[in-house]
Amino acid sequence: MASAKVSHPVKSASEESKVLVVENGKMVDVQDKEITMEGLCSISSYDQWARIPVSGPLPKPRYKHAAAVVQEKMYVFGGNHNGRYLGDMQVLDFKSLSWSKLEAKIQSEEPSDLTGTASLPPCAGHALVPWGNKILCLAGHTREPTESLSVKEFDPQTCTWSTLRTYGRSPSSCGGQSVTLVGGTLVVFGGEGDGRSLLNDLHVLDLETMTWDEFETTGTPPSPRSEHAAACYADRYLLIFGGGSHSTCFSDLHLLDMQTMEWSRPEHQGITPEPRAGHAGVTVGENWFITGGGNNKKGVPETLVLNMSTFVWSVVTGLEGRAPPTSEIYALKSSRKSGVPSGQLNEPETNGLASVAENSSRGVIFEIEELQDEKTIKRADTSKTLLQAVKGEKSHIEEKLDQEELQSSRLKQELANELDLVRNQLSAEEARASQLENEISDLQQRLQKMETLEKESESLRLEKDAESDDSSSGSNQRPADKGFWRWNG
Numbered sequence: 001m002a003s004a005k006v007s008h009p010v011k012s013a014s015e016e017s018k019v020l021v022v023e024n025g026k027m028v029d030v031q032d033k034e035i036t037m038e039g040l041c042s043i044s045s046y047d048q049w050a051r052i053p054v055s056g057p058l059p060k061p062r063y064k065h066a067a068a069v070v071q072e073k074m075y076v077f078g079g080n081h082n083g084r085y086l087g088d089m090q091v092l093d094f095k096s097l098s099w100s101k102l103e104a105k106i107q108s109e110e111p112s113d114l115t116g117t118a119s120l121p122p123c124a125g126h127a128l129v130p131w132g133n134k135i136l137c138l139a140g141h142t143r144e145p146t147e148s149l150s151v152k153e154f155d156p157q158t159c160t161w162s163t164l165r166t167y168g169r170s171p172s173s174c175g176g177q178s179v180t181l182v183g184g185t186l187v188v189f190g191g192e193g194d195g196r197s198l199l200n201d202l203h204v205l206d207l208e209t210m211t212w213d214e215f216e217t218t219g220t221p222p223s224p225r226s227e228h229a230a231a232c233y234a235d236r237y238l239l240i241f242g243g244g245s246h247s248t249c250f251s252d253l254h255l256l257d258m259q260t261m262e263w264s265r266p267e268h269q270g271i272t273p274e275p276r277a278g279h280a281g282v283t284v285g286e287n288w289f290i291t292g293g294g295n296n297k298k299g300v301p302e303t304l305v306l307n308m309s310t311f312v313w314s315v316v317t318g319l320e321g322r323a324p325p326t327s328e329i330y331a332l333k334s335s336r337k338s339g340v341p342s343g344q345l346n347e348p349e350t351n352g353l354a355s356v357a358e359n360s361s362r363g364v365i366f367e368i369e370e371l372q373d374e375k376t377i378k379r380a381d382t383s384k385t386l387l388q389a390v391k392g393e394k395s396h397i398e399e400k401l402d403q404e405e406l407q408s409s410r411l412k413q414e415l416a417n418e419l420d421l422v423r424n425q426l427s428a429e430e431a432r433a434s435q436l437e438n439e440i441s442d443l444q445q446r447l448q449k450m451e452t453l454e455k456e457s458e459s460l461r462l463e464k465d466a467e468s469d470d471s472s473s474g475s476n477q478r479p480a481d482k483g484f485w486r487w488n489g
Helices: 381-475
Strands: 019-023 026-030 049-052 066-070 073-081 084-093 098-102 127-131 134-138 151-155 160-163 178-182 185-192 198-206 211-213 229-233 237-241 253-257 262-264 280-284 287-291 302-307 312-318 329-338 350-358 363-371
Touching: 066 134, 127 178, 134 185, 178 229, 178 237, 185 229, 185 237, 229 280, 229 287, 237 287, 287 329, 302 329, 312 329
Parallel strands: 066 127
Antiparallel strands: 019 026, 049 329, 066 073, 073 084, 084 098, 127 134, 134 151, 151 160, 178 185, 185 198, 198 211, 229 237, 237 253, 253 262, 280 287, 287 302, 302 312, 329 350, 350 363
């Protein structure tokens, strides 16, 4: 797939070598780094593919493989060879221009446990994306398909694979999709899913939180397809070109604004590209180079370039006769001056030098850029207009954000005041409740004392009544006769 084959631009100029590599999708300078690329830098002609001699054992012929560049090395993983899936990791060292094969290990859930020298299951139609000093591997067709798309990570320093834990609803397993790095996110579009069903859904993986999101878009999206090419421009726009269904190939161009999530069909100028699928693409500044691929009738020999700021297509060169032999390295030095997207205004403007390891229908592109004097490079009027529009929209968005932040601050203050008021009321109610409890306790104690007094009073009354009865009984009783009495009157 095309977007999985985007690699690091490397710049070399005069005796004071200055190398540009891509870190987290951004161009950064690497100072004081000597790099020997005599085979690449010796190319004198522009806009022509030139074969670069390499050493070491050549990888097997393959297609539907994926590649990524990390620290002046191109890592090629998997692919399809004569109908069989491959699972090997091949490395091309740009310094020595030599091929080698890595024996990768799989890291289990326990960090210290490595399962021998086994690698990932063989796959094809997957994506490799450089992320820092590591490589992410997404999707792809395997002999035993999984239900959902998984994200693997390869560490070139330790030669180990590991599975990253993601959150949210993962996309369904697929192959032939595009995976594009847009800022700190990976945008997955289309592909071929289970049962050879073609897809045109969009999923976004936040690389900071490792959370999947599926966004609702407006406008008319591209029709379901696989084996297309995708690119990011100005850290905002996602472009989709070509691809195929089960019956036809496409040459259409689609654009998705990642801020408004709206699809559109930009009106392009220049030549009309032939339909193609299985091609590879790479961006150099505002230029998007497309090479390889084919359609139902033939392989497409032309290498195209799209100016992403003006949407002008043009032919860079063509390949006479058959395509270059498999596993050989071809390089193209472009004469086009590359303007800088708005997301890279602080980077120097350059010419592009792109090279490709290509077979009959598709290839892997990487580029080496030579430094140019910024003062001698003139941006096109259309590019300036686009930059001004982007800046104006950015200012408008920032103003809206400021207003929203002010409103949010006011609401927070109002909520804080209301919360303080409620807390004060609650505290007063708690004090009142405590006072009532004390009063109730006092009343209960008084009630108990009164009950005790009543009992004592009742007891005294009973004793008094008993004494009264005894007294009455004594006064009415006659003494018993003890003989005869006589009274003489």
